[in-house]
Amino acid sequence: MDELEKYRGRVSVRMLGEFSIAVDGKTVSEQLRRSKKLRGVVQYLLLNADRPxxxxxxxxxxxPGESSQNPRAALKTLMHRLRAALVQGGAPDDLPFFLVQQGSYQWNLGLKAQMDIETFEAACQRLHGGGLAREERLELLRTAASLYRGRFLDSSEIWMLPPAAHLHGQYLSVVGELCGLLQEDEQYDEIIAVCREALQIDELDEAANYALILALTACGRTQEAMAQYSRITDLYYDDMGVQVSDELRALYRKIAEVEQATELDIDGVRGKLEEREAQGGAYVCEYGIFEDIYRIEARCLARYGGRMFLALLTVTDAYCQMPEQRVLGKAMERLLEASCASLRRCDVIARYSPSQYVLLLPTVTYETGQMVLERIRRAFRRLYPKAPVVISGKLRPLRPCEEQTENELEE
Structure with missing residues (x-):
């Protein structure tokens, strides 16, 4: 009997979401957690298992960058430590994980180990091959999505990045197609589950966020949809310093329409419009809502007069450049907190860009408006005294709607 026969099919390897090697269902790679180099070598050999x-x-x-008079001896010592670590973790002494060949090492393909990345890629290749009936394709998409339990390894080394990007791209493609078919079948609850799982892995993926918001809206869960939109908007600003796409912003505007229904009782309408809880400070809203409020107020000024100012708060570093993302995220959080504490309930604030907030200040003069901006700056410094940023503010009066039209005609 072939000595290897008793071990074939008994080894399984997980490389998606976390890394582990198991024999007969028992993890034997725990000792590798203590050494990044040991872990890296076995991962590299697994990734290149098809060649010495x-x-x-x-x-x-x-x-890298090191010189040694005897690199082969260094590798031999490392491989000895690797085998010892696996045995210490519970692997059989005589289980041949690796083949030693002339001038090379190779993962032992004769073990016929079950690797999650190979199973996932096989499912994706079947999907690319076509020729599947719709229901068969739907089930295969579900299977492929369930196989991807997280990103490939930890992407801490350059050699991990290409396979990580390839596998993740395949996964997002699977999720997108799966959600598309489920939407045709109006399986919104499953779409929500699939998207939430995908966002646990990649919370910044806009397609999954879009599909989730759309499904929540279709289920009548519009408050959850709006909360998800608010969350992804903040994440894009804080993590990447950019706005979400026009498509996602347009979807947000449609959510409000879904919320509406025929209501015969005006008190019921009023109840829906009223704030659930009395909140102090300024009214914080999404920029699209801010635009609508601004235009309504400009119309009111044209008809009834009065005063209102538009303010712009900008966060920069000492050189008038946008701060690095880590600093900017914290600064914007503290600036919003300081603004809400310093403004009145009739004031309105929205995020205009990754480093700016825009404000509407009714019934103030230019002088009192400047005092408001200074009050916000002082409050910010109390909240974030060592902030390596500069808060600048600009103030302009609102132009009544009629003046805007006249100026545009003259131009």
Whole structure:
């Protein structure tokens, strides 16, 4: 009997979401958590299991920039430690995980190990191949989505990045097609579950956020949809310093329409419009809502007069440049907190850009408006005394709607 026969099919490897090697369902790779280099070598050999990996390639990958008179001896010592760590974790002493060849090492393909990345890729290849009936394709998409339990390894090394990007792209494609078919079948609850799982893995994926918001709206869960939109908007500003797409912003505007229904009782309408709880400070809203409020107020000024100012608060570093993202995110949070504490309930504030807030200040003069901006700056400094940023503010009076039209005609 072939010595290897008793081990075939008993080894499984997980590389999506977390890394582990198991024999007969028992994890034997726990000891590798203590050494990034040991873990990296076995991961590299697994990723390149289809070929012998030369000693020189392994040495240059895991000892970059180092010189050694005997790199082969260093690798031999490392592989000995690797085998010992797996045995210490519970692997059989005689289980041959690796093959030692002339000038190279290779993962032992004779083990016929079950690797999650291979199973996932096989499912994706079947999907690319076509020729599947709709229901069969739907089930395969569900299977592929469930197989992707997280990103490939931890992407801490350059050599991990290409396969990580490839696998993640395939996963997002699977999720997109799956949600499309489920939407045709009006399976909104399943779409919500699929998207929430996808966003646990990649919370910034706009397509999954869009599908989730759309499904929540279709289920009548518009408050959840609006909360999700608010969350992804903040994440885009804080993590990437950009706005969400026009498509997602347009979807947000449609959510309010879904909320409306025929209501014969005016008191019922009023109840829906009223704030659920009395909130102090300024009214914080999404920029699209701010635009509508601004235009309504400009119309009111044209008819009834009065005073109102538009203010713009901008966060920069000492060189008038946008701060690095880590600093900017915290500064914008503190600036919003300071603004809400310093403004009145009739004032309105929205985020205009990654580093700016825009404000509407009714019934103030230019002088009192400047005092408001200074009050916000002082409050910000109390909340974030060591902030390496500068808060600048500009103030302009609102132009009544009629003046805007006249000026545009003259131009």
């Amino acid at each position: 990996v030369p000693h020189t390639e392994l040495y240059e990958t895991f000892w």
